Amino acid sequence: MEVNGKDLNFILDSGVGRTILFNINYNDSIPLFNTQKIKLQGLGKDDAVEAILSDENVFKLKNIVGKNQSLFVIFDDSFDLSSKMGLTIHGIIGYDILKDFVVTVNYSSKILTFSDPNNYAQKKCKKCEVLPIEFNSLKPYINVGVKLEANPSKIIPVKLLVDSGGSDAMWLFENSAIDIVAPSNYFEDFLGEGLSGAVHGKRSIIEALVIGKFEFEKPTVSFPDSLSVFHARKFEDRNGSLGASVLKRFEVTFNYPKNEIYLKKGSGFKDKFTYNMSGIELAYNGKILVKEQEYSSIGFKDNLNSPDRNTVTLDYRYKYDFKPSYKIHKITMGSPAYKAGLLKDDIIVKINGKYTYGMQLEEIVGYFYEKENKKITVVIERNNQDYTYSFRLENALK
Numbered sequence: 001m002e003v004n005g006k007d008l009n010f011i012l013d014s015g016v017g018r019t020i021l022f023n024i025n026y027n028d029s030i031p032l033f034n035t036q037k038i039k040l041q042g043l044g045k046d047d048a049v050e051a052i053l054s055d056e057n058v059f060k061l062k063n064i065v066g067k068n069q070s071l072f073v074i075f076d077d078s079f080d081l082s083s084k085m086g087l088t089i090h091g092i093i094g095y096d097i098l099k100d101f102v103v104t105v106n107y108s109s110k111i112l113t114f115s116d117p118n119n120y121a122q123k124k125c126k127k128c129e130v131l132p133i134e135f136n137s138l139k140p141y142i143n144v145g146v147k148l149e150a151n152p153s154k155i156i157p158v159k160l161l162v163d164s165g166g167s168d169a170m171w172l173f174e175n176s177a178i179d180i181v182a183p184s185n186y187f188e189d190f191l192g193e194g195l196s197g198a199v200h201g202k203r204s205i206i207e208a209l210v211i212g213k214f215e216f217e218k219p220t221v222s223f224p225d226s227l228s229v230f231h232a233r234k235f236e237d238r239n240g241s242l243g244a245s246v247l248k249r250f251e252v253t254f255n256y257p258k259n260e261i262y263l264k265k266g267s268g269f270k271d272k273f274t275y276n277m278s279g280i281e282l283a284y285n286g287k288i289l290v291k292e293q294e295y296s297s298i299g300f301k302d303n304l305n306s307p308d309r310n311t312v313t314l315d316y317r318y319k320y321d322f323k324p325s326y327k328i329h330k331i332t333m334g335s336p337a338y339k340a341g342l343l344k345d346d347i348i349v350k351i352n353g354k355y356t357y358g359m360q361l362e363e364i365v366g367y368f369y370e371k372e373n374k375k376i377t378v379v380i381e382r383n384n385q386d387y388t389y390s391f392r393l394e395n396a397l398k
Helices: 081-085 336-340 361-369
Strands: 010-012 019-021 036-040 049-061 064-074 091-093 102-106 111-115 128-132 134-136 139-147 156-162 170-172 187-194 197-205 208-211 214-217 220-224 240-242 250-255 260-265 280-302 310-331 347-351 375-382 385-392
Touching (some): 280 361, 310 361
Parallel strands (some): 010 091
Antiparallel strands (some): 102 111, 128 260, 139 156, 139 208, 187 197
16 A cells, blocks of 8 residues: 555555554655654553654555545564565554445455445345454454353454454453353463564363354353553453454455445355464564575487496586575474474574475464474574484464
8 A cells, every 4th residue: 555655565454543654764755734642552461662643644545545645653672573474564553444335255265346335235144144343442342152161152252353353263351350261171372463562371172153043163262461451451342362263254345334244155254263373473573585496407428438428417507596484483492392302592593395496484484373293393503503403393272
């Protein structure tokens, strides 16, 4: 999306109110208008971060143009989503691009469709559910139900933020209602990064998630620690968040003008809920110069000194190219990778025999979500030396 004529990469995040820019450097040269200094508080235990509020900006996404747009700019280098995702991310946009359109997110085809709400008619289908949206601070909330360990047959009503930018299936805030407590079987883990620092909490599984007529059995759930979500809980009716691991099972249509969300069963509706069973949080580590074989050729020539007078020659051609590198950003104590001997800042060179420089970050992380007891072998670089480690994925919730 263009901001004031400059091409930038954004995460579409329904859990965000105003547009936020970060990872901006001098080369980006983005003109900003009517600026004033403010402070923003987000998830995490740290203090609010300094930011600039700018008005009268112009957003352009293909044929969609928004004038007089407000945005926040953060210059804190510690909030760096680019390294966590393996591609350059300049900002997050939510309400500002969703409020004036009917926006359909097709996760399987990776396509966004923007429709004029005045000409939009939602088709009726048996595989769909229509839910009303309630807004608070420009963020959408829906009412769903959960079944918990204490009473597996009882549906507990909860109000969740629709958070397409959150990778987990669901967050629940402990004690935000009488019945909301973590199951007895859980483990402590790193849950993600917020504007105000890292978020930690408990990972577990609940009995069921009920969204209208849809019911998911044994979904994964996270219970963030209370200090990390202190400011998020200022909306007292909120019980947690609904994230992308649930939303991606649908074709999701946000109809903000009508205060509705449409959910249509997608191809991954019945996929099993999983979580990272390695204990490794991976991050982008810049680019490295890699020598690659470009092609090889076979040649024949007469050789008078040889009995058969034929000599075969092999001609190899190589090229050098910059490729992405990935390192361990965090490692959970007691996890399979930790017990195997892997350390923070180890650079992963190979995974299960495959060089990582030819892979996307998402592809590498996918290995950590495979079936329990899957063997993972990695070659890592540490202090300019290569080492090989192996471990098996462990289900900590058995």
